[in-house]
Every structure is written in structure tokens, then in C-alpha cells.
Amino acid sequence: MQNFSKSDSPAENVVFHAKIEDIQGGITLCSADFVADDIVPAGTVVYKDSNGLFHALKTAKVVTAANNTATTYQVAKGHNFKVGEFLASATGAKAYAITAIDKTNADYDVLTVGTTLGVAIAQNAVLFQAAAESSTTTSAFKGTPYAVTGHGVQIKVGDNHLVDAYLRATLFEAVAPPVTSQIKAAIPQILWI
Numbered sequence: 646m647q648n649f650s651k652s653d654s655p656a657e658n659v660v661f662h663a664k665i666e667d668i669q670g671g672i673t674l675c676s677a678d679f680v681a682d683d684i685v686p687a688g689t690v691v692y693k694d695s696n697g698l699f700h701a702l703k704t705a706k707v708v709t710a711a712n713n714t715a716t717t718y719q720v721a722k723g724h725n726f727k728v729g730e731f732l733a734s735a736t737g738a739k740a741y742a743i744t745a746i747d748k749t750n751a752d753y754d755v756l757t758v759g760t761t762l763g764v765a766i767a768q769n770a771v772l773f774q775a776a777a778e779s780s781t782t783t784s785a786f787k788g789t790p791y792a793v794t795g796h797g798v799q800i801k802v803g804d805n806h807l808v809d810a811y812l813r814a815t816l817f818e819a820v821a822p823p824v825t826s827q828i829k830a831a832i833p834q835i836l837w838i
Contacts, residue, residue, distance in 0.1 A: 659817060659820055660686070660687045660688040660816055660817060660820055660821050661687070661688070661795075661811075661814055661815065661816055661817075662815040662816065662817055662838060663814060663815040664795065664811050664814050665811070665813040665814055665815075666811060666812045666813040666814075666834075667795065667809055667810065667811050667812070668792060668809075668810045668811070668812060671795075671807050671808055671809045671810060672691065672693075672699040672792070672794075672807070672808055672809075672810045673697075673698055673699060673805055673806065673807055673808075674691070674699050674700070674701065674794070674798065674806040674807075674808050675694075675698050675699065675700050676800050676801065676802050676803060676804055676805075676806055677802070678700050678701060678703075678725075678727075679701075679725055679727075679800040679802065680725075680727060680800070680802075681800060681801065681802045682799060682800060682801075683725050683799070683800040684723065684797055684798070684799050684800070685701055685725065685794060685797060685798050685799075685800060685806075685808075686723065686794075686797045686821075686822050687793075687794055687795060687796045687797045687821075688793050688794065688816045688821035688822050689701050689702075689793060689794045689822045690702045690704075690790045690791075690792075690793055690822070690824060690828055690832065690835075691790075691791060691792055691793065691794060691810060692786070692787070692788025692789050692790055692791050693788070693791050694788065699791075699792075699808075699810070700787070700788055701725060701794075702773065702774060702786060702787055702788060702790055702828065703724065703725050703726050703730065703773065703774040703787070704724065704771050704772065704773045704774070704822060704823045704824060704825070704828070705718075705720035705721065705724035705726060705754075705756065705771065705772045705773075705823070706720060706721040706724075706769060706770075706771055706823040707719065707720055707766050707767070707768060707769065707770045707771070707772060708720060708721050708752075708753045708768065708769075709753070709768060710765070710766060710767050710768045711765065711766040712765050713761065713763055713764050713765045714761050715761055715762075715766070716757060716758050716759070716760065716761050717755050717756070717757045717758075718732075718755070718756045718757075718758075718766060718772060719753045719754070719755055720753060720754055720755075720756055720772065721753060721754075721823075722748075722752075722753065722754060723822075724754065724756075726743055726746060726756060726774070727743070727746070728743050728744065728745060728746055729742055729743065730742065730743055730774055730787075731743075731774065731775040731776065731777060731778055731779075731784075731787075732756060732758055732762070732772050732773075732774070732775065733762065733772065733773055733774075733775035733779070733784040734762050734764055734766055734770065734772055734773075735764075735784070735825070735827060736784055736785055736786060736827050737782050737783070737784065738762070738763075738764065738779070738782060738784050739760075739761075739762050739763050739764075739779050739780060739781070739782070739784060740762075740775035740776075740777065740778055740779040740784035741758040741759055741760045741761075741762065741778055741779075741780075742758065742759060742778060743756050743757065743758055744757050744758060744759045745757040756772070760780070771823040771824060771825045771828075773786065773787075773825055773828065774786070774787040775787060776788075786827075786828070786831070789831065790828055790831045790832035791812075791832070792810040792811055792812050792832075792835075793810065793811050793814060793816065793832075793835055794808050794809070794810055795808065795809030795810055795811055796808065796809060811835070812834060813834045813835065814835055814836070815835075815836040815837075815838060816835065816836070816837050816838070817837075817838060818837035818838060821837060824837065
């Protein structure tokens with residue numbers, strides 16, 4: 646087994662206001678969820694599968710408002726989404742698969758879905774990874790939020806990624822990975838200030 650780590654960036658040094666309770670021994674983050682060389686930043690919300698392997702609950706911050714018929718969404722860089730994953734704006738709403746990701750613009754990426762999410766999306770709203778397609782009002786998180794990662798890691802596909810993780814912590818929302826109010830409600834032992 647090889648462990649790889651990425652040195653802390655200045656932003657990572659200020660993601661946490663307080664780290665209160667960690668998961669002893671850390672967690673193993675599933676590399677198959679990512680593209681090679683993706684960066685999973687400190688403070689990323691993770692969930693645990695039935696085998697004890699952890700996965701990132703992917704999110705993306707919208708940089709340009711979109712209307713209720715849009716099928717393309719401009720989002721901030723660093724989101725980790727892949728084509729084929731399901732995108733939603735809220736639990737209990739619609740969710741559709743990402744059909745294309747355009748990373749050619751230096752300022753933002755464009756996520757395209759085959760069918761509109763059906764609601765207006767405000768600038769700075771957060772989209773998240775849903776469990777499955779939902780053409781009505783049944784969308785749900787890909788997994789139940791459980792903890793947050795303690796440091797950033799660069800993904801090497803096929804390798805194990807051991808990461809420290811926290812069950813209770815306080816993060817600075819302005820520099821932490823984006824989360825929705827529903828994610829916050831699902832993991833109340835983590836605070837964003």
C-alpha cells in the first residue's frame with residue numbers, strides 16, 4: 646500500500662475553526678469516485694457505505710443564476726463531479742444525470758443535464774450529488790452525511806487514500822467546500838460559521 650498526501654495549501658490551514666472529535670485511525674476514501682488527480686479539499690462532507698468505505702458527498706457552488714428551464718449550470722471550479730452522476734438542487738426535488746462537463750472556461754465549469762432540474766437556481770446556491778434519477782420529488786443524498794475530511798488529498802485512482810476525518814468540528818463556511826442547508830441539517834454535529 647502506498648499513501649500519498651498533498652501539502653497543505655494556505656486555504657486548508659483556515660478551513661477549521663475547531664476540530665473536536667476525530668475518527669480514530671482516519672478513513673479510507675474511495676478513489677473510484679473521482680478522476681485521477683482530482684483534489685478532495687479539507688472539510689469535504691463524506692458518507693460511509695455498508696462495507697465501511699467512505700465516499701465524498703459531491704457539491705458544486707453555482708456562479709451564475711439559472712432559470713427553471715435551464716439544462717446547463719455554471720459552477721465554481723473544484724467540484725469533483727463526473728459525467729453520469731446525478732445532480733439535484735434539494736432533497737425531495739428532481740435529480741438528473743450529468744451528460745457533459747465543460748471545463749474549458751478558466752473561471753467556471755458548466756454541468757449539463759439531459760432534463761432541467763425544473764427550478765430557478767440562484768447565484769451561490771449549492772447543487773449536490775443525488776442517489777438516483779428523480780423526475781418527481783424523490784431526490785435524496787447519494788449517502789447520509791457522516792463526517793468531514795480533515796485535510797486535502799490528491800486522488801490517485803486505484804490507490805488507497807487514508808484521510809483524517811472529524812465527527813464533530815466547526816468550519817469557516819467561506820473557505821470550506823460548499824454545502825446546502827439540508828446537508829447542514831443532516832450532520833448537526835458539524836457547524837459552519
